[in-house]
Amino acid sequence: MTALPSEVRRRGLPRRRTGGAARPAGPAGRARHGRLPVRIVAVLAGLLFLLPFYYVVVTSLNSASVSASVSDILLPHWQWANYSRAWAAAPWPRLFLNTLLIASATVLLALATSLLAGFAFGVMRFRGRGLLFGLVMSVLMIPGTVLIIPDYIIANDINWLDTYWIQIVPWGASVFGIFLVRQFFMGLPQEIFDAAELDGAGRLRMLWSIGIPLVRPAIVIISLNVFLASWNSFLWPFIMTSSPDVQPVEVGLAAFAGANGVDFPALSAAVVFTTAPILLFFLFLQRHFITGAMSTAGGVRG
């Protein structure tokens, strides 16, 4: 429930996935326009997008009273004390651990529910299948901001406020995940499952031993997206929790900003060390994120 992306994308907007959607638009036969200007503009655009990252790192290493000349604010002064000040101001290790626990548990739960439901919708035939699938899709119409009030009341009634549960379970089912798994299973030849049935394999064993290895790409995409959305969420844990014992790191960061808003070098240091892990996570796996998103759009044919 953070901001722009996640509030919609935590539930996700599923699109049909076509097989080889992300066909690389390679250089072959496309070199009609001058390539050098394109490259220069692309590099400048890339640097412009990276500038805020550079700036926050430099700010985290400057003293607060640095005079405001361009070179002063764009060159670091190596004030490492900002980091120790920021690190000492909040129980960061605990907050990191909470985030990691919440995000991992949400991924596991979302994977389990998506695989089961996606398998049922994609492979099994049962009465009311279309109706139930329509119900699942209708969940997309409901934005997270609408849910924050009633779910707060419900969480209060079942004593789930300020617990891990309220941060995990409501996000443990993903329309996007169910849709993706269903698409993968629908793309597989039905005979695989018929043959397994003749062998006397139970449905659940069929899913586990045959299905899961075949839908591995979907598992990767769902895991990464759910993990990132959970890590980056804010509004939900901000409303639902009140103690650092169960709060994620982003809520801790917001609280730190509220209390130390004027100490900007320390706040920048906190921004750097809280963002670095998730940014590195993204950079290591960026290929999966980008091809995942590209194939989403490649399949957009209504």
Place this chain on the structure above:
Amino acid sequence: MGWLYTAPALLIFSVFIIGPTAYTFYVSLFHWNALNTAKSKYIGLANYRSLFGSTAPSFLSSAWHSLYFSGAMVIGGTALSLAFALLLQRGGRLLGAARVAIFAPHATPVVATSLAWVWIFNPQFGLADTLLRAAHLGQPGWLQSTTWAMPSVIVYSLWHEVGFTVVLFLGGLAVISPELSEAARVDGANGWQEFWHVTWPQLRPVTLFVVIITSISSLQAFTQFYEMSQGGPVYATTTLSYLLYQEAFVFFDTGYGAALAIVLFAVTAAFTLLQRRTGDRISRSS
């Protein structure tokens, strides 16, 4: 049997999404007592009538701010990401690195990076004003100005969001027919004509998709408003989502907040249905 497999997901959806949506409507009919639910008073549609009352910040001005923000995000975001996608569509190491650089902000938590931008917009020490001063240009005051606060939040949000929509457009560009572009070029079309008459029409489904998801996500944007401007100055950045948070969780007027939530739900549902309808039409006609 199928019911059993779908049950876990459906249980979560029912308890935390579908049921609560109906419950929101119920709550919106009450003068809700957040501390003692039993003391809540049924008031019919009074919460909806007070949407058009004269409280500050008013519903109508917040709706206008939401429209302002979402409109800028949809128009600016779509145009920018289409331009970047066309720029980056060819392969190669360098362009690949530029893609990652533009996508990276999208992977960052809004809490963290919007705080970085608060400092960029700081009137004394911030990067934006320092550069303007060095160039002897006027300083708009950014987040402290009722005029410039919303554009400042929009600039941040575009920086954060555009990477994702660029990649969506790249995905769209990757599956359009190269033969048509080839033919257009053989027929002597210049770059612009090729884009306008050949590439662009083929990108219409992706464009529609980008427009719809940007509309929906912009309507729900909350965190950057909370961190960067707290809805101010003088309510200049109080959007519907921010108003909802404030009414329900700062002023504890839960019933009124629920009425706002129902309005947001209606708008979002309309957008989603619109997407599905137009999507169906496009797939039928193609």
